[in-house]
Amino acid sequence: MTRFLLLTAVSIIMGVGAFSQQQINNPGFETWEDVGIGTDEPTHWSSIKTSDNINLNPLAPVVWEKSTDAHSGQYSLKLFNVSTFGIVATGTITNGQVHSDFNPNLGYVFTNIENDLFHTAFDQRPDSLTGWFMCNPAEGDFGTVKFVLHKGYLKLPGDEANLIATAYYELPHVVVTTWTRFSVPFNYVSEEIPEYFLSVITSGDGVDALDGSEVWYDDFAFVYKSSDIDENSIHYFFASQYGNTLYVQLDKFPARYYQLSILNTNGQVIFNQKAESGNRIEINTDQINSGLYIMVAQYNNRVITRKIILH
Secondary structure, three states: OOOOOOOOOOOOEOOOOEEOOOEEEEEEOOEEOOOOOOOOOOOEOOHHOOOOOOOHHHHHHOOOEEOOOOOOOEEEEEEEOOOOOOOEEEEEEEEEEEEOOOHHOEEEEEOOOHHHHHOOEOOOOOOOOEEEEEOOOOOOOOOOOEEEOOOOOEEEOOOOOEEEEEEEEEEOOOOEEEEEEEEEEEEOOOOOOOOEEEEEEEEEOOHHHHOOOEEEEEEEEEEOOEEEOOOOOHHHEEEEEOOOOOEEEEOOOOOOOEEEEEEEEOOOOEEEEEEEEEOOOOEEEEOOOEEEEEEEEEOEEEEEEEEEEEO
8 A cells, every 4th residue: 555656667768868757556456465454455556444444444345356367467456346234335446545434325535645555646647547457247337447636635426626637437337358448538627737646446336336246457557648658569569588588579669769668666767778679689687686577668759568577
């Protein structure tokens, strides 16, 4: 649940200049942590069992799990609705904090500006939100994704006086068994600069959710007008590790040369080099710790990213 903003896939140091665009922490749910509730939560996200109601937390059901069925990397997030005490608990995850109540109509998620564990500072204005999903909804139910940019305190649903922009997506009401990409724009209602973003991701329709609905999520990302993130070209971005050597190659790129960077999950650039499209690059990994990394290829405003696991 630690909240340090990660400048990742599109934070690249270029020859004579640099730019950084803020991204979502742990957007592919690759890292998980023990928060003392009996089951791990995805790092930088929180659940109904780490709400602000310490009396209800032990009674709240587990409505999420780490799934090995991933769009990329090793893991994705699975959310599911569970009936308990005669109430359907909606599978929910947020980068903020949950306020829980026995009356589901009184529950909400909020940016807890007093606690660094439950808010994410954010001061940019992305154009849209993307992500990947699969879903198995109960008949009449559907999962939802909502991200808002705001100043000061804000809760969802509820007081949105500090709202700056909203990106909202309703998943299909039918079963989707293959990883499917969605893209939804941010609708801006203010010219102000945000201070935070707040997200709520679910496997059901809020307080009207139905028991048994399931959704898998992976690879969320903010997209900026100045950075064309090319999802199709990822299929030509190859990486493989043999012994202490990582081999990287990018084919079918529109430019002869591009900038290749590798970042760790703390946002630190551990490799940065100009590369030629179609040529294989060999990187010695003796001094690189094992774990999750993000490869980034960039030419002008075109950006391609891929997650890799080094051993």
